[in-house]
Amino acid sequence: MENTPLPAFSPPTTFSHGDRIWRATGDKLAVRIVLVDNTETANRIASAHGAQAFARQLLGESISASLLLASGLKGPGTIQLRFSLSGDISRVAADATPMGLVRAMIPQEDLSRTGNFEPMLLPQMLTVSKLDRDGQRIAEGIVEMESADISQSVTHYLRQSEQGKAWLRATSVCDTPTGERLHFSGGFLIEGFPGLLEAGWKAIETTAQGLDVAAYALPGGGLDLHALFNQFAAHFPAQIHQEFKVESYCPCTEDGVLRAMAGLGRDELLSILMEGQDTEVFCEFCRRRYAILPEQIGALLDGLEPDEELP
Numbered sequence: 001m002e003n004t005p006l007p008a009f010s011p012p013t014t015f016s017h018g019d020r021i022w023r024a025t026g027d028k029l030a031v032r033i034v035l036v037d038n039t040e041t042a043n044r045i046a047s048a049h050g051a052q053a054f055a056r057q058l059l060g061e062s063i064s065a066s067l068l069l070a071s072g073l074k075g076p077g078t079i080q081l082r083f084s085l086s087g088d089i090s091r092v093a094a095d096a097t098p099m100g101l102v103r104a105m106i107p108q109e110d111l112s113r114t115g116n117f118e119p120m121l122l123p124q125m126l127t128v129s130k131l132d133r134d135g136q137r138i139a140e141g142i143v144e145m146e147s148a149d150i151s152q153s154v155t156h157y158l159r160q161s162e163q164g165k166a167w168l169r170a171t172s173v174c175d176t177p178t179g180e181r182l183h184f185s186g187g188f189l190i191e192g193f194p195g196l197l198e199a200g201w202k203a204i205e206t207t208a209q210g211l212d213v214a215a216y217a218l219p220g221g222g223l224d225l226h227a228l229f230n231q232f233a234a235h236f237p238a239q240i241h242q243e244f245k246v247e248s249y250c251p252c253t254e255d256g257v258l259r260a261m262a263g264l265g266r267d268e269l270l271s272i273l274m275e276g277q278d279t280e281v282f283c284e285f286c287r288r289r290y291a292i293l294p295e296q297i298g299a300l301l302d303g304l305e306p307d308e309e310l311p
């Protein structure tokens with residue numbers, strides 16, 4: 001897992017373009033600002049899923065939101081966002097680490113139903129889980145989604161569940177109506193620390209509300225994070241102190257796929273074995289294909305306890 005942070009932060013004039021996260025804190029105001037451009041990564045992930053247009057934007061926005069939330073983790077770990085919806089798309093999931101690794105998915109059947117049409121979406125619930133470095137769940141928060149909008153839902157979560165002064169904006173826009181590519185995908189998060197006074201927060205919130213991420217899109221694609229950051233820094237001086245690369249990463253393995261298959265139960269595994277062919281399994285996050293051999297299914301069956309439900 002090659003994703004070490006840059007050893008030292010370079011001066012603003014040498015900032016490279018490309019997918020990255022910046023973390024900044026206010027000089028005087030007790031506030032932190034996180035900015036992210038994840039355009040290329042979101043395009044790569046969405047292309048692996050064959051997601052177009054609105055669905056591609058939805059993936060992009062959930063990727064930005066997960067990266068921004070993960071930046072608040074105290075140590076190594078993962079943030080998992082699960083947006084459950086009803087309508088043409090049933091769920092959107094995104095996992096990210098504080099170091100900028102991310103994966104995301106929308107179920108394949110939802111994507112093939114939606115194509116490049118704008119889906120009908122009814123918001124349901126947003127579940128946010130925090131996992132430690134070993135994948136153990138250390139916290140979980142569930143809020144009702146007030147709308148199908150990713151930014152609104154995550155901001156609502158931050159205010160409800162973590163009772164903080166927070167504002168998150170994640171915006172992704174395709175460059176054509178058919179939506180084969182995101183022109184940009186990214187956003188920002190501002191959070192007030194406990195010492196921040198109400199008046200100070202109001203001023204920051206007003207600045208955030210007035211910002212249109214689309215105004216910082218670069219002609220060739222991606223976001224001008226520098227200009228976006230300056231917009232904040234003009235209102236309240238702040239310093240960027242960390243930069244991380246954003247990269248798509250999925251920790252799935254053949255062992256993990258086999259463990260998940262064991263959960264299908266004896267009957268289901270027997271019927272797969274009966275077909276006598278290699279079984280194709282795709283990771284629902286990265287779409288990596290695993291070919292499971294009949295003898296591997298057999299080994300799974302050998303390892304299973306006799307099915308208790310059988311008479």
Ligand SMILES: [Zn+2]
Nearest residue numbers: 250252283286
């Ligand atoms: Zn995977």
